[in-house]
Amino acid sequence: MVNIAILGYGTVGSGVVEVLHMNGESISKRCGHDINVKYILDLRDFKGEPVENLIVHDYSIIVNDPEVKVIVEVMGGVEPAYSFVKEAILKGKSVCTSNKELVAKHGAELLELSKAQKVNFLFEASVGGGIPIIRPLNQSLTADEIEEITGILNGTTNYILTKMSSDNADFDTALKEAQAMGYAERNPKADVEGFDACRKIAILSSLAFGMQVDFEDIYIEGITEISDIDVLYAATMGASIKLLATSKKVGNRVYAMVAPMLIKPTHPLFSVNGVFNGIFVRGNVIGDVMFYGSGAGKLPTASAVVADVVDAAKHIGTNIMTFWSSRKLELTDIKAVEHRFFVRIADCDDKTKELIQETFGEIEEIKAEGRDSDYAFITEFLSEALYEEKAERIGKTLNRIRIMF
Amino acid sequence: MVNIAILGYGTVGSGVVEVLHMNGESISKRCGHDINVKYILDLRDFKGEPVENLIVHDYSIIVNDPEVKVIVEVMGGVEPAYSFVKEAILKGKSVCTSNKELVAKHGAELLELSKAQKVNFLFEASVGGGIPIIRPLNQSLTADEIEEITGILNGTTNYILTKMSSDNADFDTALKEAQAMGYAERNPKADVEGFDACRKIAILSSLAFGMQVDFEDIYIEGITEISDIDVLYAATMGASIKLLATSKKVGNRVYAMVAPMLIKPTHPLFSVNGVFNGIFVRGNVIGDVMFYGSGAGKLPTASAVVADVVDAAKHIGTNIMTFWSSRKLELTDIKAVEHRFFVRIADCDDKTKELIQETFGEIEEIKAEGRDSDYAFITEFLSEALYEEKAERIGKTLNRIRIMF
Numbered sequence: 052m053v054n055i056a057i058l059g060y061g062t063v064g065s066g067v068v069e070v071l072h073m074n075g076e077s078i079s080k081r082c083g084h085d086i087n088v089k090y091i092l093d094l095r096d097f098k099g100e101p102v103e104n105l106i107v108h109d110y111s112i113i114v115n116d117p118e119v120k121v122i123v124e125v126m127g128g129v130e131p132a133y134s135f136v137k138e139a140i141l142k143g144k145s146v147c148t149s150n151k152e153l154v155a156k157h158g159a160e161l162l163e164l165s166k167a168q169k170v171n172f173l174f175e176a177s178v179g180g181g182i183p184i185i186r187p188l189n190q191s192l193t194a195d196e197i198e199e200i201t202g203i204l205n206g207t208t209n210y211i212l213t214k215m216s217s218d219n220a221d222f223d224t225a226l227k228e229a230q231a232m233g234y235a236e237r238n239p240k241a242d243v244e245g246f247d248a249c250r251k252i253a254i255l256s257s258l259a260f261g262m263q264v265d266f267e268d269i270y271i272e273g274i275t276e277i278s279d280i281d282v283l284y285a286a287t288m289g290a291s292i293k294l295l296a297t298s299k300k301v302g303n304r305v306y307a308m309v310a311p312m313l314i315k316p317t318h319p320l321f322s323v324n325g326v327f328n329g330i331f332v333r334g335n336v337i338g339d340v341m342f343y344g345s346g347a348g349k350l351p352t353a354s355a356v357v358a359d360v361v362d363a364a365k366h367i368g369t370n371i372m373t374f375w376s377s378r379k380l381e382l383t384d385i386k387a388v389e390h391r392f393f394v395r396i397a398d399c400d401d402k403t404k405e406l407i408q409e410t411f412g413e414i415e416e417i418k419a420e421g422r423d424s425d426y427a428f429i430t431e432f433l434s435e436a437l438y439e440e441k442a443e444r445i446g447k448t449l450n451r452i453r454i455m456f
Numbered sequence: 457m458v459n460i461a462i463l464g465y466g467t468v469g470s471g472v473v474e475v476l477h478m479n480g481e482s483i484s485k486r487c488g489h490d491i492n493v494k495y496i497l498d499l500r501d502f503k504g505e506p507v508e509n510l511i512v513h514d515y516s517i518i519v520n521d522p523e524v525k526v527i528v529e530v531m532g533g534v535e536p537a538y539s540f541v542k543e544a545i546l547k548g549k550s551v552c553t554s555n556k557e558l559v560a561k562h563g564a565e566l567l568e569l570s571k572a573q574k575v576n577f578l579f580e581a582s583v584g585g586g587i588p589i590i591r592p593l594n595q596s597l598t599a600d601e602i603e604e605i606t607g608i609l610n611g612t613t614n615y616i617l618t619k620m621s622s623d624n625a626d627f628d629t630a631l632k633e634a635q636a637m638g639y640a641e642r643n644p645k646a647d648v649e650g651f652d653a654c655r656k657i658a659i660l661s662s663l664a665f666g667m668q669v670d671f672e673d674i675y676i677e678g679i680t681e682i683s684d685i686d687v688l689y690a691a692t693m694g695a696s697i698k699l700l701a702t703s704k705k706v707g708n709r710v711y712a713m714v715a716p717m718l719i720k721p722t723h724p725l726f727s728v729n730g731v732f733n734g735i736f737v738r739g740n741v742i743g744d745v746m747f748y749g750s751g752a753g754k755l756p757t758a759s760a761v762v763a764d765v766v767d768a769a770k771h772i773g774t775n776i777m778t779f780w781s782s783r784k785l786e787l788t789d790i791k792a793v794e795h796r797f798f799v800r801i802a803d804c805d806d807k808t809k810e811l812i813q814e815t816f817g818e819i820e821e822i823k824a825e826g827r828d829s830d831y832a833f834i835t836e837f838l839s840e841a842l843y844e845e846k847a848e849r850i851g852k853t854l855n856r857i858r859i860m861f
């Protein structure tokens with residue numbers, strides 16, 4: 052039997068208890084040990100609930116109990132999670148976490164520490180909810196040099212964009228619906244402005260390239276500027292707008308960004324709709340692979356946490372090597388990164404049209420129904436810097452979305 | 457340094473050497489050891505090629521060399537692969553294989569043997585080429601009870617069906633093109649009649665349900681009867697025809713089958729086109745996940761084999777537990793399995809139409825352009841047995857395709 056403790060009895064924490072209860076028999080078979088929840092750390096008492104007797108309010112009881120071999124950290128946020136996890140590892144306990152803030156900020160350090168302590172720091176649930184992606188990156192794609200990771204890593208924004216497209220809704224209406232469905236928080240900033248996706252692509256990039264990618268270095272653009280007019284144009288082009296978190300090798304350098312982008316049906320991420328997540332990986336040997344599933348939700352996330360617990364329990368006394376050094380990866384300046392851009396300008400007069408044609412050179416004009424006074428077009432490949440310079444020259448408000456195809 | 461030997465220097469075997477050469481540095485980092493190819497077993501000499509000095513013709517040299525810790529079996533076929541692999545395991549060597557015939561037939565036994573010997577028998581490349589699916593099933597979906605696995609597991613047939621759909625080609629034309637492109641063999645029987653997909657779903661089902669699923673027990677229907685008329689009707693319904701290999705829990709029983717089926721764009725497998733493979737898994741906790749990538753090809757397959765070699769090298773002296781007992785899983789008789797069926801009958805007279813309506817009850821009629829004299833419809837959910845009984849009563853040739861939606 053392997054004793055574990057759960058820090059935080061919120062959505063994910065209670066999901067972990069539920070999964071261990073629901074599938075206990077098959078989990079024990081696969082693990083080779085029974086998993087026993089010995090403690091749950093929470094501020095609340097949960098009087099009268101089945102977990103009442105497991106609740107403790109004092110972390111030192113857990114961390115000083117030599118019987119506890121694995122700690123599940125599902126509190127979220129950097130502190131006190133970081134201090135708790137570090138102490139656990141130093142006391143020889145493995146840690147499984149769903150906490151993307153903690154992993155993005157302190158992943159490299161906690162991995163190094165756990166290697167030294169011959170324990171494991173596992174975080175499958177921190178990216179993509181239930182989707183197996185951390186373990187495949189660490190253990191399955193080991194023969195490859197990763198050239199690109201691009202993910203739809205945030206279910207809230209993907210739900211909003213899918214709704215805008217299927218219902219011709221504007222951003223505010225779709226956001227309200229997402230909130231009503233419980234897919235978006237009352238304060239949706241972390242999701243719609245891309246911060247959540249940014250933490251996750253930082254984690255994936257660090258694992259893929261084996262060095263620390265700081266999320267503060269990643270260029271972020273959210274979806275708050277995307278309008279129903281953009282969605283109309285996307286449909287006209289047979290494309291769709293997705294909030295993509297991407298990191299890509301160009302030559303020997305890597306760039307990383309989070310931004311809404313236009314993609315076409317030939318891309319595997321095109322059909323990732325609603326609250327689902329998808330993670331596309333390109334390796335120099337394996338070619339293109341994609342992982343798809345529920346990016347959030349109590350049970351899918353708990354499924355990933357429990358899979359980590361099983362792995363930790365199977366590897367007591369052995370570190371599962373993870374390839375993520377604390378050496379910082381210097382990302383390419385985003386200004387140098389090249390894309391094609393879809394650009395539109397409302398109420399465009401002939402003089403501006405001429406100026407655009409002169410400035411942008413070879414462009415592909417796009418017409419959308421009912422938008423006769425717009426001028427919309429796709430540019431050639433341009434660096435961000437060059438695009439900005441050209442856009443400046445036009446002297447009007449241009450809406451632009453980067454193109455993935 | 458870990459010494460390995462490769463049995464068979466064909467497409468995959470030479471791919472393994474190429475990958476180890478191309479990505480040697482990052483593989484060593486991820487593995488913690490350098491991987492050294494000490495021998496290659498082949499009947500040919502490869503005079504003048506860089507591998508010439510590694511070639512041996514006598515397996516006993518390899519199996520009796522205590523320096524060789526991992527054996528890569530990429531010869532294909534059951535014998536002599538089975539004897540070679542068994543001997544290797546008994547001599548304390550781990551084995552990595554891409555050989556689906558071997559794994560489907562002897563997987564359970566070789567896993568038990570390797571457990572007893574504290575070595576590993578790994579076979580990521582046997583299903584889905586480069587796509588990580590065996591390791592995720594074994595190590596990532598451990599918190600779940602698997603309810604369904606459905607895969608597009610054969611790139612040749614998926615290419616043919618995709619071509620039939622995109623070019624309005626008939627089966628023979630699409631097959632010839634697949635052969636010209638090198639995607640289909642001159643004798644395409646194993647692919648187009650579903651045998652290849654059958655071996656693969658047998659392996660996945662055994663892992664998912666933890667018991668031996670014999671491929672001989674699985675109902676198989678290939679794609680040779682699918683015509684351009686079926687493809688036309690599929691398009692009319694907004695659906696597409698895919699050769700799906702599926703195993704599914706219904707109550708406490710499991711059924712398994714390989715058959716062409718109609719699926720709609722809402723299903724994650726819908727957009728798996730061309731030679732790509734996709735594997736959809738439904739767990740009772742994680743919900744729906746899907747894995748997508750190249751199902752075949754020299755380098756993607758070699759990527760999976762080398763990832764297994766890395767895993768084997770990291771686990772010398774420790775068995776990675778795999779949940780596949782040799783106890784046979786008795787599958788549900790396919791006759792009891794229920795689907796809706798798309799049925800069409802050419803040159804249908806009014807009397808037959810009436811008989812159909814009388815016999816099949818509630819049906820949904822389908823009209824396709826240019827097929828005015830057909831009668832085509834979708835049935836309600838019917839068991840295979842009941843469908844056959846009803847079809848018999850009509851007394852004419854009915855074309856039918858099962859429906860996944």
